[in-house]
Amino acid sequence: MTPDGVPQIPFLERNRKVALGLLAVVLFFGAWQAAFLYFPFNPLFISKPNLIFAGLADLITSGELLYDLRVSAVPFLYGFSAAVVVGVSIGILMGWRVRVGYALDPLMTVFYASPLVALAPLVIVFFGVGVAGKAIIIFLLSVFPFIFNAYAGVRAVDRLLINVVRSLGGTEKDLYLKVIVPSVLPYLVAGARIAVGRALIGVLVGEFFAASEGIGYAIARFGDLFALDKMFACILAVMIIAVVMTEGIRWAERAAFPWRVGQ
């Protein structure tokens, strides 16, 4: 019991969301490991967690992993930044100008829904095997969540709030800064969470097709060499990065928009 007489909630119960989530991850790897007590293990076709973790440790200590990640980070940053700028501009324009919205909505929807990955070879042919080609693949995959979320955000701006600011003597600039931007921002953050995952796919796909270094290339190469422990180790690294990025955005969202908590 705490001093004020409220019964203490046990640690596990307070953190059960995190605890259960972690438990599932641990069980998954445990089951994977345990499966080979019954099934024959052939390292040419599959790997198992202890080998993967050893491989990961190997790649980290040798500096290989970090190097590949740094190489891959360059087109990622270019492509993703371009997606933010272009996506948000197009999305806001579509939301603000009704005719632009009507005109572009079907086209953008088609692109968003289609497997753009299929265009990757073509992009490489057009823009080469360097950073540019990969950045464009990443851009193509991650721009649409920004377009559609900015579009939705602008359309969701509450007309009443516009009237409130107008009636209190607000100018166009005030409308923009005090109503539209704060309304749209959370939509953009939500879009960024989706876009990060798609951008990472872009990194891998781009490097599968044409690269001599980078994390995607490493996965493909280890696969070709039947070094499946290291291949899985690289995949695991990408997964961890994806989780850290999306969770990081989620955390930043909660910190930046306290008014959305509980909505």
Add this chain to the structure above:
Amino acid sequence: MAAYIEARNVNLTFRPPNRAPVRALYGFDIDVREGELLSIVGPSGCGKSTFLNILLGLIKPDSGQISMRGKAISGPGPDRAMVFQEFGLLPWRTVQSNIELGLELKGVPAETRHKVSRELIEMVGLGGFEAHYPHELSGGMKQRVGLARALATDPDVLLMDEPFAALDAQTRDLMQVELLRIWNQARKTMLFVTHQIDEAIYLSDRVLVMTKRPGHAKKIFDIALPRPRDYEMRVTPEFNELKLEIWHALKDEITV
């Protein structure tokens, strides 16, 4: 002598795209006296909210004259402020920051803003909730913020567009009492749009009944009940008689 606020022959037709035009106001006249609390009742869609928006300067009528202190109203101005039915609080701003919005838009320095908002937070009974966000407040509290925000810029006229319609019955009763207290303290001219005859009588010096769409003034009632008013007054014969008279004026306008 011209009235404090004067509207003459105001006409407005809404022309929504792809739909038939709607005549909202037709030959609407009104005279508002300085410092009075005037309620406007009328059937749904009769244009009473539209008229408040015209007074506020957000909508321009097709024709007619509207003036305040003899000066034509052509847009929003610091002499008028509105309390909205759906509150209209910015969800990303705290109570205090919502109340200071109008002052901020006028470029008032932060120190003065805080001083004003502190006073108003006390006045509307929100002490201790300065740092809360709108989603953390009850409906009644939200409208207290709406009221404080409208009062913050110290307007001469307060326009209230069914401000208590989104509240439950008991909260509404309490807010009416609060409003009268604040009206006494702040001494503003108030135009109060409502559907509730009770509410209109209880609060007002005069009640204007509007016709159905296209809306114009049908009849105006003087509410000679003494002030300060209390809750018990609602069950007196005088109150009920007024209620009946207003109801008779209103009922022919209502179609279901």
